[in-house]
Amino acid sequence: MPGFIDSHIHIESSMLVPSEFAKLAVVHGTVATISDPHEIANVCGVEGINFMIENGKTVPFKFHFGAPSCVPATIFETAGAEVNVEDVTALLQSDDIFYLSEMMNFPVC
Numbered sequence: 724m725p726g727f728i729d730s731h732i733h734i735e736s737s738m739l740v741p742s743e744f745a746k747l748a749v750v751h752g753t754v755a756t757i758s759d760p761h762e763i764a765n766v767c768g769v770e771g772i773n774f775m776i777e778n779g780k781t782v783p784f785k786f787h788f789g790a791p792s793c794v795p796a797t798i799f800e801t802a803g804a805e806v807n808v809e810d811v812t813a814l815l816q817s818d819d820i821f822y823l824s825e826m827m828n829f830p831v832c
């Protein structure tokens with residue numbers, strides 16, 4: 724029987740690491756996610772993104788992480804990290820990154 728694919732979820736919003744998220748999601752039929760890791764990136768930058776990827780590899784769940792495109796999303800965010808164009812370019816070269824994640828920037832004129 725095929726499983727569900729959650730097409731838009733930020734794993735960090737569950738307050739769980741990917742491997743623990745997977746254990747709970749799979750019992751409800753979800754076997755894969757499309758996940759923008761921008762929340763951890765807001766705090767930990769590329770190091771946080773890489774943590775999500777590596778932790779997700781420890782379970783037989785299919786995480787499809789994207790390259791966060793808006794970290795920070797506004798000049799008003801003070802979470803501490805930044806993912807710049809060079810970081811996004813490098814992330815998109817990785818076999819572990821599947822797409823450019825959602826656009827959330829708030830334009831400031």
Ligand SMILES: [Zn+2]
Nearest residue numbers: 731733759825
């Ligand atoms: Zn989102």
